[in-house]
Amino acid sequence: MADIEIQLLVLDVDGVLTDGGLYVDDKGKPSKKFNVKDGLGIKLAQRFGIQVAILTGKTSHVVQHRANELGIEHVIQGSKNKGGDINALCETTGIPIRLTAMVGDDLPDLPAFAVAGYKIAVGDAVDEVKHAASFITTKPGGHGAVREAIEHLLKAQGKWDAALTVFTNQG
Ligand SMILES: [Mg+2]
Numbered sequence: 001m002a003d004i005e006i007q008l009l010v011l012d013v014d015g016v017l018t019d020g021g022l023y024v025d026d027k028g029k030p031s032k033k034f035n036v037k038d039g040l041g042i043k044l045a046q047r048f049g050i051q052v053a054i055l056t057g058k059t060s061h062v063v064q065h066r067a068n069e070l071g072i073e074h075v076i077q078g079s080k081n082k083g084g085d086i087n088a089l090c091e092t093t094g095i096p097i098r099l100t101a102m103v104g105d106d107l108p109d110l111p112a113f114a115v116a117g118y119k120i121a122v123g124d125a126v127d128e129v130k131h132a133a134s135f136i137t138t139k140p141g142g143h144g145a146v147r148e149a150i151e152h153l154l155k156a157q158g159k160w161d162a163a164l165t166v167f168t169n170q171g
Pocket of ligand 1: 012013015016104106138
């Protein structure tokens with residue numbers, strides 16, 4: 001079960017918020033496909049007291065654009081050391097690392113897993129990441145894994161029913 005107090009959720013992008021596919025147009029401009037259910041999950045997490053941050057090894061405008069759309073304030077792109085950078089996110093937000101969860105899919109996420117309080121692997125993560133995880137989603141990256149991770153955390157915090165009433169009370 002997740003630490004009930006998780007206050008910061010750090011998301012990798014490729015293979016977590018996407019299925020790992022990299023679209024490149026004929027001008028060489030990268031593009032990515034995000035999942036709308038993940039997006040709603042992120043809004044719910046924020047609304048119910050979990051800050052969300054992005055930590056990715058690549059750099060692209062589409063990631064910043066998606067972050068802006070979802071009100072994700074803390075974005076680190078071009079990370080060469082996710083262990084050091086997740087600590088930097090904790091310093092910026094003032095949230096201790098033990099109250100921080102990381103969602104990852106591949107080997108560059110392991111240094112962040114080594115320090116994060118709670119580690120979540122997407123369903124199609126590589127074996128090494130799955131072995132290091134506290135929780136593995138059933139859904140693969142880009143297909144609702146982040147939504148599932150958020151639902152897992154909000155349920156652990158006893159906030160999921162309240163999250164549902166946001167929708168069921170809309171008459
Ligand atoms: Mg990845």
